[in-house]
Amino acid sequence: MSRINGDQGLVMHWAFDEGTGASTLESVSEVRDDIQYVFNQAEFTEQSGPQWRPGVAGNGLLFDGYSTSIVHSVNEEDTQLDQESASALSIGVWVAPRFYDWGYEGKLTAIVNRHHMERKQGYLLGMFRHGSWSFQVGLEGGDWRELWSPDGYELPKNEWSYVNAVFDGTFGTIKLYLNGSEIASTNLPSGSRLAEAFGTDLLIGKNNHSSLLAGVFSLQMFSGIIDELKIYNRALSAEEVAASYQHVLDSAHGGVHPRVPYDEIKLDRTPLLTDRHRPQYHVSPPAHWMNEPHAPIYFDGQYHLFYQHNPLGPFFYHIHWGHWVSKDLVHWRDLPVALAPAKDQLAPDGIWSGSATYDADGLPVLFFTAGNDSASPNQSVALARSTYAQDGDPDLVHWVKHPEPLIVQKQGIGAFGDFRDPFVWKDDDGWFALVGSGIEGEGGAALGFASQDMLNWTYKGPFYQADIQKYPYLGPIWELPVLLPLGTDKQGQHKHLLLVSPVGKGADVEVFYWIGQLDTHNLSFLPDQEEPELIDVGDFHFTGPSGMVDPKTGRKIIFTIAQGDRTSELEYQSGWAHNGGLPLSVYLREDGRLGIEPIQELQSLRGTQRLSIRDNSLAEANLSLKDVRGDMLEIQVELEPRHTTQLGIKVRCTPDGDEETLLYYDFNEAKLWVDRTKTTRHPGEKCSGVQGGKLELLGENLKLHIYLDRSMVEAYANGLKSLTTRVYPSRKDALGLEIWGDGEPLIKSMEIWNMQSIW
Structure with a gap:
């Protein structure tokens, strides 16, 4: 110039x-x-x-x-x-x-x-x-x-x-x-x-x-x-x-x-596309930090999903609502930040987790946790409306916040100062909300609220609370409560699924759930059994739940964050932190247990089929696997133990076995495990050790449905449990597969596909 x-x-x-x-x-x-x-x-x-x-x-x-x-x-x-x-x-x-x-x-x-x-x-x-x-x-x-x-x-x-x-x-x-x-x-x-x-x-x-x-x-x-x-x-x-x-x-x-x-000027994901650890068919921000995805909603032919996002860098700091849109729940587009902290008295200090539902006209609305550090408590429930009625934009890029908080916690309602993550739904009787909190001295709780007009809310009492003496791992506070209808069981009872994420002293920060009955009149929940269960046994890699009923198919779908399990130094070097897990369909099985499976639309990502075998011995199967290598694969395998006590598959293996990750089932203990003791030799990576949990197969063969996506490993076992973990091999040739067991199992079937990027 x-x-x-x-x-x-x-x-x-x-x-x-x-x-x-x-x-x-x-x-x-x-x-x-x-x-x-x-x-x-x-x-x-x-x-x-x-x-x-x-x-x-x-x-x-x-x-x-x-x-x-x-x-x-x-x-x-x-x-x-x-x-x-x-x-x-x-x-x-x-x-x-x-x-x-x-x-x-x-x-x-x-x-x-x-x-x-x-x-x-x-x-x-x-x-x-x-x-x-x-x-x-x-x-x-x-x-x-x-x-x-x-x-x-x-x-x-x-x-x-x-x-x-x-x-x-x-x-x-x-x-x-x-x-x-x-x-x-x-x-x-x-x-x-x-x-x-x-x-x-x-x-x-x-x-x-x-x-x-x-x-x-x-x-x-x-x-x-x-x-x-x-x-x-x-x-x-x-x-x-x-x-x-x-x-x-x-x-x-x-x-x-x-x-x-x-x-x-937008955040650009291009420099990260060649990152050998960054997942390519899991949803992620274009760059920098995310934690839980939330507020899924379907509107005008598209699915919208939001996420907790620090757009300033790959660290937990100044939280906004990031935004994706999709026509199939698989291929997502990045949209501008939907909600950001602003110079107001509503949420100047953070836009924290929430949910989405519809207003009386059927238009999408967002309920979020408003962060205002000048207020006490500094968390309240707030609302944002889409400008769709004015601009007709199907991407729902623009949102306008209601100027005042809708629900402000008062003394005596839950654990004062811990009041967040509203989950809101609408039915013929009005709008209902669960808010994550606790009961002083009694443990975590989801608090219930009801409204006839979506703006004025009445506290109905604890929706469900934990016995912290009996289940100390459920912690003093619950975050991210989610309630989804599961349908009718064999006895004709209407069942619901309640998900929570415990935090605080002594809490096991995982996604716990109960199946039970919803009492709409009292806005309370009666579980079928008092002790909760885990969906995922991978140890803090499947967290931050949100959920929706898909209006197109009636499916109940859960979204989660897949924690990255890395040091701040490595997140700095990488330019990104965390991504979403695969969307998961949940349903009530014939035996009354919770069924889980990845959504069927993921099959659209299959590329070349790399393997299809039936009734192979261990040696035969591994001979066939010699030519199958990759870090973006879908694997379906059924294994008949035949007196084998431990049986599974090694993934991300180097040719010399120096680095490998082992997924296996212990038939004596009835537990699903991942062994990451040899996952990486990188001195800065944290992923290591053995993690797992209870899985009752009740005499069934072991059926694993595995998704490998760079550092992501998700294993779905017999439609009952998942095991999500992270792997960051130091060697670029850690791409091999091997069936592993301590006896002579029968590989009933095994199919493997290359998977394509969604970006």
């Missing part, structure tokens, strides 16, 4: 016009600065440089929110803030923020800074919660001054803003400009001078004193696009700022304020 008035006093200028590569030119000094970016060196995916995007003039640099930054070393003899120039400083920069930081420890997300606040030295231009922004300077004499954007002048997400900050020490003013117009000013003592931040580098996109999370993640890092950063050692006039803004509009955008197409 050409310089305004010759850019008198310009001491630094980053045009970000490279468009490729891992360095950028500061054109005044002609110093080329390295761009820090996680995939400059990549262990698990292909090496790739930082992401570049169209800028306001030429190109701009996309900052990912957790790893992208620029360090520009400043020599002390530089003239940027020398004795002649310390009396003035101006910064101009174009920014398009993608997401806002939560503002941990009150620190700014830095756009550009060279400061030391404790010493009251240097300068900092950055953003804060919900798009507010500030210019802050340290003055000689030990004074720290801050000028903040007024209400209504926040920097909008996914849009370009031209930001200017001007310090004029001679006349004693600091001014902020947005899009060429002054929006704020403050007075200083005339003759003020900036205090030099000696020994401090200039950083772009990262705070000089960022907070550290989990010892790994630097917070307060910019997420979005930056372009045309200029720093002057003089005070720009209002006319110069306006002219600089107008120059960009006139020279590159026909006099109109530039726009940012969403596809140019």
Whole structure:
């Protein structure tokens, strides 16, 4: 971009016009600065440089929110803030923020800074919660001054803003400009001078004193696009700022304020597609962090599924609602974040888990846990409505929050301060809600509420609660209660399935369930047996339940998070954390037990059939398996033990057996196990040991339905239990399979297919 008035006093200028590569030119000094970016060196995916995007003039640099930054070393003899120039400083920069930081420890997300606040030295231009922004300077004499954007002048997400900050020490003013117009000013003592931040580098996109999370993640890092950063050692006039803004509009955008197409700024899953551990046919965010998927709903020919998401990086921090849409529950499309914390008194601090249902007109609504740390308790139940009635958008991209919480916990209702994850459904009698909580001194509980209009709710008492003395593993608090109808049993009784996830001291954080009867009149639940059961025995890899009744088929479908089981260091290096489990159909079996099976639509992902054998011996089957290798496979196998006591299959095996994962059943113990003692030799991976649990086969052959998807292993046994686990082999040749047993079993049948990516 050409310089305004010759850019008198310009001491630094980053045009970000490279468009490729891992360095950028500061054109005044002609110093080329390295761009820090996680995939400059990549262990698990292909090496790739930082992401570049169209800028306001030429190109701009996309900052990912957790790893992208620029360090520009400043020599002390530089003239940027020398004795002649310390009396003035101006910064101009174009920014398009993608997401806002939560503002941990009150620190700014830095756009550009060279400061030391404790010493009251240097300068900092950055953003804060919900798009507010500030210019802050340290003055000689030990004074720290801050000028903040007024209400209504926040920097909008996914849009370009031209930001200017001007310090004029001679006349004693600091001014902020947005899009060429002054929006704020403050007075200083005339003759003020900036205090030099000696020994401090200039950083772009990262705070000089960022907070550290989990010892790994630097917070307060910019997420979005930056372009045309200029720093002057003089005070720009209002006319110069306006002219600089107008120059960009006139020279590159026909006099109109530039726009940012969403596809140019959205989170991009492309760099992760070659990650050898990232699942390819399990639902996942485009990048960064997710925990549980939730609020499934079918509307206008499409399934919608939301998820807990930190879009700033692969760590648990500032939770939004991510959003996918699908026509078949298998192939999903990424949509923009549906709900985000906002500058309001409803949910400024987090949009936590919830559910979806329909309003009186049959339109989708979302119930969520509103996080407001200024309130007590800081969790309440809130509502968001789709704009479908106004815009007819079948993707349901836009949602409007009801301004007030619908259900606020009062003393005496559950465990005060633990009140979250509403599960809401509608029937002919109105709307009903379960909220996760506990009963003081008595253990976890799901609390029941009822409404005739979806807005005004009445507490009906505990829907169901645990006896913590009898079942201490059910913990003091329950999260994510889910209630699904299962149909009628042989005696003509209507049965329901209740799922909960215990948390807190002594809790076993798994998905527990009861089958029982719903008392709609009293809004309570009577289980068939007091002791709960597990759906999955894989030890904290099948968690975070949500569920729906599929209007198309009548099936009852469960969604879960498949926990990643990795260190923060590896999640940083990988750029992602966690994914969804496969959608699971649950039903009431003839014998009264809960039946589980992956949804049939997954068969659409089958590619080449790699194997189909019948009635083979162990040796014959393993000979056939020699040529079958892969990390994206579907396997169906029926094994007849014939006096074998332990029987199963090894997956993700290296040819020499150095790395392998063993799934097996112990017929004496009636337990399904996974042995991960040899899963990986990588020194940083956590997956190890032996995990499993009870599975009563009652004389049946062992029937395993296994899905391998990179690091995901899901085994469904006899339609009764699943075992979900994670594997991260260090070796790329860990792709083999082998039937394993301690006797001479009969391989009744075995079929294997390659599986295709959904992305």
